[in-house]
Amino acid sequence: GAGVSQSPSNKVTEKGKDVELRCDPISGHTALYWYRQSLGQGLEFLIYFQGNSAPDKSGLPSDRFSAERTGGSVSTLTIQRTQQEDSAVYLCASSLTRPATDTQYFGPGTRLTVL
Amino acid sequence: ILNVEQSPQSLHVQEGDSTNFTCSFPSSNFYALHWYRWETAKSPEALFVMTLNGDEKKKGRISATLNTKEGYSYLYIKGSQPEDSATYLCAFFYTDKLIFGTGTRLQVFP
Numbered sequence: 001g002a003g004v005s006q007s008p009s010n011k012v013t014e015k016g017k018d019v020e021l022r023c024d025p026i027s028g029h030t031a032l033y034w035y036r037q038s039l040g041q042g043l044e045f046l047i048y049f050q051g052n053s054a055p056d057k058s059g060l061p062s063d064r065f066s067a068e069r070t071g072g073s074v075s076t077l078t079i080q081r082t083q084q085e086d087s088a089v090y091l092c093a094s095s096l097t098r099p100a101t102d103t104q105y106f107g108p109g110t111r112l113t114v115l
Numbered sequence: 116i117l118n119v120e121q122s123p124q125s126l127h128v129q130e131g132d133s134t135n136f137t138c139s140f141p142s143s144n145f146y147a148l149h150w151y152r153w154e155t156a157k158s159p160e161a162l163f164v165m166t167l168n169g170d171e172k173k174k175g176r177i178s179a180t181l182n183t184k185e186g187y188s189y190l191y192i193k194g195s196q197p198e199d200s201a202t203y204l205c206a207f208f209y210t211d212k213l214i215f216g217t218g219t220r221l222q223v224f225p
Contacts, residue, residue, distance in 0.1 A: 004158070033212070042217035043159075043204065056211060091159070100147045100208045101166060106158040 002026065004107035006092050012113045013082055021077045021110045025094030032069055033095075033104065034077050038088040046090075049075065050098075082114045117141060119207045121216035128195050128223055135191045136219040138205030142186035147208040150179055150190055153218070154201040162190075162203075195223040 005024045013019050025032050034046040045059040049069045060066070064083075069075040079086055089109045095102040120139040128134050140148060150162040163172040168183040176193045192199055202220045206213035 035215075043206075043215035045212045045214065048212055050211070059212070093159075098211075100211075101164055103161040103164060104149070104213065105161070106151075108158050 004092055004094055004105050006090075006107035006110050008110060009108065010111045010113075012115065014115050015084060016081055018078065018080045019082055019112065021079075021090050021092075021112070023075045023077070023092030023107060025073065025075070025092070026105055027073075029094035029096055029105075030072070031095045031097060031102070031104075032075050033093045034067060034075070035091045035093065036088040037091065038085075043091065046077070079112075082112075084114050087112055087114045117207070117209055117214050119205060119214050119216040121203075121205060121219050123219060124217070125220040126222070128221070130196060130223055130225050132195050132223075133191065133193045134195055134221065135189050136203060136221075138188045138190070138216055140186050140188070140205070140207040142184060144209070145183040145186075148181060148188050149206040149208070149213060150188070151204040151206065152201045153204055159204060190219075192221070195221070197223045197225050199223050 007022045030051045032049045035043045037043050047067045048056040064080045067077045089111050091106055091109045093104040093106045095104045122137050148165045151159040153159040163179050165181040170181040172179050179190045181188045200223045202218040204215055204218045206215045
């Protein structure tokens with residue numbers, strides 16, 4: 001079946017502009033996560049959605065970052081007033097239910113470059 | 116701050132060599148440890164989810180062990196092949212999220 005998809009695959013933007021990154025999880029997966037990997041760093045947790053519960057936003061680095069998940073499916077990560085330090089690969093993952101023991105399936109990522 | 120450490124940071128081996136790397140994590144409040152393989156230009160791919168102390172998992176030439184009391188997991192690759200070249204990530208489950216290590220970058224030369 002279809003895996004996790006993300007769009008765009010690459011995004012180049014100017015400092016100060018807003019960007020939106022999209023994630024389509026695997027159908028039926030209730031859990032959805034956003035991560036990012038900056039140059040030379042590990043995968044950093046950003047936000048977690050589980051069903052209709054309030055999301056865990058504890059990993060968002062600043063209030064310029066926000067995310068929503070509509071209808072329990074597609075998610076959009078928005079970065080306002082982008083800064084150069086936002087340049088990274090942004091990965092989305094989904095899992096069937098709880099993240100503890102369920103495998104997370106990752107999308108191909110969006111490479112964001114802020115000039 | 117929760118720390119998940121992986122070593123070595125990078126590794127270069129010849130085809131046919133066996134190799135192993137380490138993931139260290141907090142030994143208290145253990146719930147699960149995940150291993151992923153991340154090839155360049157591809158998505159991270161799940162290898163194992165480990166939950167019990169003493170767990171041993173195997174997938175082809177790759178296997179992993181888990182020691183939750185001392186807080187470490189080993190990943191072994193037997194008879195490395197060039198297609199094993201990738202970054203191997205471990206991730207510790209903590210309060211509904213995975214905390215990832217920085218990975219071990221493996222390069223296998225023919």
